[in-house]
Amino acid sequence: MNTTEIDPGELAVAPAVIAKWQGILDLVAQVIQVPAALITKAEPGSLRVFVSSHSSGNPYGRGESPQSCGSYCHTVLATRRPLVVANALTDPHWHGSPNAQQGMISYMGYPLRWPNDHLFGTMCILDSQEHAYAPAHQQLLEQFRDVVEQDLQQLYTSRQREEDDAAMMQQIIITEKMATVGRLVTGIAHELNTPLGNIVLCASTLADRLGEISTQAASRKLTQGGLKHLLEEGRDACQMIERNSARAGDLIASFKQIAVDQDAQERRLFKLEETVRNITTAMGPMLRREHVELAVDIQPGLTMNSYPGHVEQVLAKLIDNSVTHAFVGREIRRITISAAMDGDMVQLIYEDNGCGIAPDVLPRVFDPFFTTRVGGGSQGLGLAIVLNVVQAILHGTVRLESTPEAGVRFTFRLPLNPLAR
Template structure:
């Protein structure tokens, strides 16, 4: 409907609007007049029936009082001359709310009637009937009631006659309106059509010498004169435009050459800078991995040394018991003491070898993941624990408390090395920048699923970050410990891993002396297995 209206011309729209408005106004006016006539006739009919019923009730009062149903029947039979009356019933009153059938009249004797008394409104319209329930009074005392039922034939006939006369009037009025709108359309659309044709020719051919002719002294004539004046000005501007356009083309050619030369220089510088930055990032990663190797090697040395000492003690115990056994001097007490010593040594060896195995397992998991870059399914809580285990050589030099709140059933499918590098850099960042040497701090690691994302929060209660540094925290080479071993690439690496490798977001909240909180949000679609991967 809207497309059809949009395709109409201006004259067609005017004619359509005039016709619709006229139809609406005429229809509404005729409807209001018809409803008014109908309502007035209805009220007149009700009044006439009410008067007739009052006269009938007054005339029937004597017959009801003296208990003469024959006289009341004769009175009611006079209603046969009134074709509108369908039935009439007289009830005699014997007590409060006690009305009994006395006499009746019905127009159609073939229809059965129910003469039981039922109350109701004095007058009402129901199912095409007008019902009157009037009291029969004698000296203002009610002696009975008269129920009179009038059909609505008079009312229906009146409504039909109203429609019969008003519909032709409406149709003739609509025809006159349509003829008038057609005349108005032709008068308005002709100059507009001429002007529209000229606009199209100018738009498609750029012929600014064309002139439009509208023979009219009204606004359309003024519009045509203004259009001709505009075309003359456009012709002048077009000549000026062509001249300047030639100059601009030459200037653009010169500018493009200069831009091309500068762009090549910038591309070369950018490639060199990106290569240098990538090398520095790789060096930072390798240095971190080397530091991890050295720490784990040193950490493993302790349980292995304890194990060697326990094994040496175990060998000495075995040698002594063997010597006593061969010499025949072995007592039960000596044998029991020797067994206790052997069991103690074996227990020491077992616990220290298990400790070394845990360190090797954690280091292997973290180190392999950092170098393989292959996605796999893993438990986030267990993996973070492995990362913390691999960082034990660094963490045991401090007295910081690490709190971890990660659900046991939270599994990720991604490159675990990315998670390892993120957590390692965050923890090392706290150790280097958040706390003083002898300070005892708290580090919290929390993770939970929020709607369609993984929310990972890392927080420490250290000395916080200055606002000036916080604004540039994720830029490369930003550090507060320049010359003290800080490269300024830690947070930059974290930012790249979160945003590029995992397709997430990271935000840092910190104030001086109020701690630091990193909020990482990762879309689940990037860290969960696809349907093809699921078994």
């Protein structure tokens, strides 16, 4: 997997790290006996003091754009090399520069780099007197420079890891979405066998009876009673064909809407009751096979401007999770899905009466790859995906409550319109 490219300009240094750098600069200024030790930060079109030593005679405050050290530091950034100036007043290159004219005549500075070789800024010391910096001074500043760059590397790689994890989770969501659709296809295909088989049987039987009646009519053996019996059989067959066609049509319509929502994943207006009915209809074969009773209680007319495909994905994961984990060895198996408006939010509740979750396991169930069925084919991604979808896409929250042997209760708070919040 390719790592994500990070823009260092978007990274913020934590207060604890800044405090650590402050201690370093204070120590450097004390050991080398200079009035100013600085860490500067390069920003578009400017250079500012990021951390400044608390030393006597230091004219630089944090956040300032220093003039007297600017030329020195700009040279370090431009050349990407260390710079040592013992006395700018006697150095032909620096004589007459703003640095010398404004009092800071000696300087030693090093560039600070991010892991991707972009420049953070400089680490430097300045003095208003001539200062021939000894090799030990240079080594000391180099050691502290390395410490600061290690902190920058940790900050960079930590953000990179977060971005990579987010990208991986998004890919997992997509993969799991397709797997969910695949399971629904299998379930619906199996469920369609019954109504389609009944339609074929009725149509075939009706055709045979029409053939018999046609033969009787041709041989003048058709009686009024026989014709009446045929009409009754034909009416019953048509009614059965109509019922089974409606059943097949409902299954296909539910799956078609789910497939469209899962493929497009677009925000649109939808009635929550219809979305819940679509997913429960599509998962009906699995629920019936596992003898699970499903009750749905959605506030009539509850309309959301959100992502129905992701709502379906969340519910499909929860139903699959209950069937896989909650009902082993239980005779009475029940799932309840309810929802009602609460201001500009929807409170969606998912409950089952399964085995529940142990208290020591409960804090970890949303962690990626956590499963209580190691080696049992479970990847431990179901609830991690639920949490990611709810927070990152639906902009909602989820609270899980569970007591061993008393089932689970997921309470979701979802905005009616995520983009309006």
